[in-house]
Amino acid sequence: MAQTGFVKLAQDGKARTGVITTPRGEIRTPAFMPVGTAATVKAMLPESVRATGADILLGNTYHLMLRPTAERIDRLGGLHRFMNWDRPILTDSGGFQVMSLSGLRKLTEAGVTFKSHIDGSKHMLSPERSMEIQRLLGSDIVMCFDECPALPADRDRITQSMRLSMRWAARSREAFGDRPGHMLFGIQQGGLEQDLRGESAEALKAIGFDGYAVGGLAVGEGQEAMFGCLDYAPDMLPEDKPRYLMGVGKPDDIVGAVKRGVDMMDCVLPSRSGRTGQVFTRRGVLNIKNARHQDDPRPLDEACSCPACTGYSRAYLHHVFRAQEIISSMLLTWHNLHYFQEIMAGMRAAIAEGRFDAWEAEFHATRALGDIEPL
Incomplete structure (x- = not known):
């Protein structure tokens, strides 16, 4: 069984680039993980997701345990x-x-x-059951079971929740056991309270994990508050382990998180937006349903090499979105995922070459230009 682990290859400021090794392949960091909620990235074939540059996908324990069930997936290999x-x-x-x-x-x-949101059936999730489900699924990186209160919440609620999550983290670690080739990540909680984040980090380090997540952000607190927390939260976690910011985010959220020492992120945004006609480009966000695109023979992004940009015009993409054709979701999702992976590749190269600040300045300047002028 191949070893698992993390090697940091370069650092520029707090931004890091490295490699997480697993028996199923290497994950280049900073890494963006497309979300495959129900064992699929919606509107994409797995080989298409891989072609965008993704090294790793995220699957949802909650959705898969309800349908088709972890036991069934295990029986099927x-x-x-x-x-x-x-x-x-x-x-x-x-x-x-x-x-x-x-x-x-x-x-x-x-x-x-x-109660299940699908059929109302009753279920129980505990640290032990979560570890069992994730073992049946066979995932390479397993997350410990935690509780995440929505922000804003009062300090007492956040404190209670964080300490419960730390007790659950210890139970998760014990239930996970010894599984060579698989990694278990702990999740730091504590809301926007710096001292509680510190307490949580110390508790997790005492238990010992293969990686550490910053949890409980991107839950409604806004970018400024999130970045304020990320100015210190990743620094509290071990330097020699991967750091994962859960559920983030928009392109500028991702760049800001990497700047603050984060190695991994996931978000439904690029795929969900693709299905609703929202397109991410170097020059910001455009909405393909707008009438300005209906006679435009140009691509979404002239510098993009994805199939949507190399084979189709804005006029066509506008038409198939309006006509509710399935190819619209396919092409726009592919484009968005391709663009997100291009951001990650750009940051990895910039960090390795010690020019992250210049890369970041250009990234923001190009986005600030806004979409190309209408014809």
């Missing part, structure tokens, strides 16, 4: 075989989705009992 993706997969713990999606739920020291 595990998540990689089930979804035809032979590279690394990270699975979240299910905690965030239980809090945000399920109907009636009851939180106790043992775990969370909840």
Whole structure:
């Protein structure tokens, strides 16, 4: 079994580039993980996702445990075989989705009992059950089970929640056991309270994990507050382990997080936006449903090498979106994922060459130009 681990190759300011090694392949960092909620990145074939430059996908424990069930996926050979993706997969713990999606739920020291948002059936998620589900799925990077309160929340609520998550982290570590070739990440909590973030980081380091996530951000606090927290939160986590910011985000969120020492991110934004006609380009965001595109023979982004930009005009993409053709979701999702991976590749190269600040300045300046002039 190949070793797992993280090697930092270069650092520029706080921005880092490196490699996470897993038996299923290397993950170049900073890494953006497309989200494959129900064992698929919506509107994409796995080989298309790989062609955008993605080294790793994220799968959702909560969704997969409800449908088709982790036990069924295990019987069918595990998540990689089930979804035809032979590279690394990270699975979240299910905690965030239980809090945000399920109907009636009851939180106790043992775990969370909840009703499925699909059919109302009752379920229980605990640190032990989350580890069992993620083992059945066969994911390469497993997240410990935590509780994530929505912000804003009062300090007492955040403190209680964080300490419960730290007790659950210890139980997750124990239930995970010894699994060569698989990694377990702890999740720092504490809201926007610096001392609570510090307490959480110390608790996680005492337990010992293969990587560390900054959890509980991108839950409504706004970019300024998030960056304020990221100015110190990643520094509290071990230097020699990967740092993962969960659920982020927009292109400028991603660049700002990497600038502050984050190595991994995930977000549904590029794929979800592709299905709703929102397109991310070097020059900012455009909306393909706007009438200004209907006679435009130019590509979305002349510098982009994705299939949407090399083969199709804005006029065509406007037409198929308006006509609700499936190819619209396919092409716009591919373009968005390609652009996000291009940002990651650009940052990796810039950090390696010690020119991250110049790269970042150009990134913001080009985005500030706005979309090309209408014809």
